[in-house]
Amino acid sequence: MRYLQASSKLRQLGPSLLSAILFWMAFFPVNWPWLGWLAFVPWLVGIAGQSSKQRLYSSLIFGLCFYGLALNWMRVADIRMVATWAMLAVWAGLFTVILGWVVGKIYDRHPKGGMVLAFPMVIVPIEWMRAYALEGFPWYFLGHTQHDTLPLLQLAELGGAYLITLLVALVNGIFADLWLGEKPECLLSFPLHRKAMGVGLAVTGALWFGYSRLGPTEFNEGTEIAVLQADHPQGIRNSAGAEQVRVEYQEMIRTLFQSHLRPLVLVWPETSYPALVDITDLDNSKWLPEKEKPNGPSQLLGASTIVEPKGEPSKQFNSAVLFDPKGIPIDHYDKIHRVPFGEYVPLKDWIPFINVLAPYDHDYSIAPGERLTRFSLPYSPIPLVFGAAICYESGDSHHFRSLAGGDGKPPVDFFINQSNDGWFHGTEEHEQHLLLLRFRAVETRRPVIRAVNMGISAWVDAYGRVLRPKEISGSPNEKTARIFTITTEELPTGEWGKFKQNTVVLVGPVPKRVNGIPMGWARLQGSWPGFFALGCVALIVFGGKQKARD
Known part of the structure; x- marks a missing residue:
């Protein structure tokens, strides 16, 4: 029986x-x-x-x-x-x-x-x-x-x-x-x-x-962007001194400059800048570009930021902050879609013991952002506008559709995704995270450029192809960072894993957007x-x- x-x-x-x-x-x-x-x-x-x-x-x-x-x-x-x-x-x-x-x-x-x-x-x-x-x-x-x-x-x-x-x-x-x-x-x-x-x-x-x-992959010539990818497990990021992290990124940038590549923008991964950035008055300032491009690139920092308005409690954000070559802030985007337990503890005021599910003992909560920022690519020979998505906002199709014109405002030409996948130590999470952006690129017919701590940083064209990086032979200081340039060839999924848990710098122009369906219809997606x-x-x-x- x-x-x-x-x-x-x-x-x-x-x-x-x-x-x-x-x-x-x-x-x-x-x-x-x-x-x-x-x-x-x-x-x-x-x-x-x-x-x-x-x-x-x-x-x-x-x-x-x-x-x-x-x-x-x-x-x-x-x-x-x-x-x-x-x-x-x-x-x-x-x-x-x-x-x-x-x-x-x-x-x-x-x-x-x-x-x-x-x-x-x-x-x-x-x-x-x-x-x-x-x-x-x-x-x-x-x-x-x-x-x-x-x-x-x-x-x-x-x-x-x-x-x-x-x-x-x-x-x-x-x-x-x-x-x-x-x-x-x-x-x-x-x-x-x-x-x-x-x-x-x-x-x-x-x-x-x-x-x-x-269709074929085409580039906007003269719009080179450099992506910095460190190989920092989250435990090291938590325990290492800010100066050590800063030195490693500065060494990556020095290696890039020794290769004689001159990108318009350096993109840092999410929260990788080793200092708290005060953006209290940034929304009230107006940046005026110089007539001639200064030496050196602009930088899009992935940073923890703070706003301290007079007479009000301070707020911290997970932000993308764009600086010009002289270090003057241009604009910022504050992450809107926060990760439960990763960036705040839900219901902690109602269920006190829920804090045991949090990865930290202290209060690490960030505030949600309130606006979708449209950044202008500084000193680009072709006027280009980009939108930012931080970490798991890569899965939020509404976020991308809105920036592509779904919110009724002028559409962006491409996206930059900054992420910190140092939590996951080379597991399949890195590949799963990247594949989501293939869908975002096709949904909006706009390319996506990724900067990810521990990988996988990548260029995704408007057809959803992940483009193959080609290593520069004889790259200086290869022990510090290997330098790759982006090609129009597709990188097979079987080779994605080669670009995780590595310190690399990827450099390439912005792929061209593709004319897609009208955004009025795309909103139905x-x-x-x-x-x-x-x-x-x-x-x-x-x-x-x-x-x-x-």
Whole structure:
């Protein structure tokens, strides 16, 4: 009897565990994107024959297993982050529970529609809600598995990563329906055959659109930017003296100048400048450029900043501060989208013991920024404007769309992303973080330049290509920093890892933006999944009678 019970539970949990492992393998460190097209099939087949209670259980196992594996890199940041890792895995796993329950309800009420209707209809709004609920967690979307399939990646221009999720979910759904066919002749029945043809046409149309939109990488000549990438684990950044960090960055800059490269701007990673920068009066000042460009570059610092208004409490920010070659501040951007526990402790006034999940014992909270800054590239021969995104704002598609004109203001020409990934010690987090920016580049048709402590710093063109750096032969002081220039070739994902946990300086011109769809339509990139959510409600409320299950 016990053997039969164990066998029954294994049959119930086996498909969920298999799907979780297949889905995890579609991402880094394995990075087999083809698994994304079938990873959900075992789970969908399993829940098709289950009761509502069994579906909740199977979906919870799927969610906990997948996110436990996928977020494994969080635990290396700090021993106290193990609890945060577990909490986020449970939080994200709850969305999988909702996914399984709603998919099952629609499948029961509309069995003729099959999984090819139910699964895509539900997973798109579920990912959308996960991206915005509380502070949001827009990582590990089904569509993200196709980041390295450039023709499909171009769909993000029309509907963001959600549209790619929809396409991949359609294929998972039709495979599940084919598997669920009980008789061989069912595979050739007209309704199922028609569905399969429809999915095939959708994939073909997506590939046609992608190939038609792809073009070569082109640069804006004379707009060279240099990115500084140190290799400082967070523990060293916390314990090392400010002077030591300053000396290492100054040595990197000295090595760059010895190579005779002369960029317009030096970009530092997030919070890498080893001093607190006072920006109290910066918003009230006006910078006037000199008629002739001074010797030396401007600098975009990643810095902790402070504002101390008279008669009011001081505030600290995580900022990008642009200085001209003489050290005069031009403008700044203060990070808006803060990371829970990383940059503030949520609900600490309501739940005192929640501080045990924080990586520091002291109050390290920063205030959120209030405006999207549009920086002018100083002394550029071509007038260019860029927007900044700090750290995990790389996952906030709304942030990028707004700067690209979605907020009704003049659009930027490119983006700079500053980040500190020194917490994660060379794990797959570095690659996962970079792949998000491939989607942001295509969604806005604007290139992204990254400066990341411990890597992976990169140039991403408007088609989502990560461009290959080429090392300068005979670079001076190679033991201190290796110098690379950016080429128009694509860097394969298998070589991304070579540029993490290294001290390097990347130098290259700004890639050209590409004319995309009108921003009036592009604003729908972030809202159309909401209509799918309404569709799910309608299918459940106004659908047919639910089938009885044992």
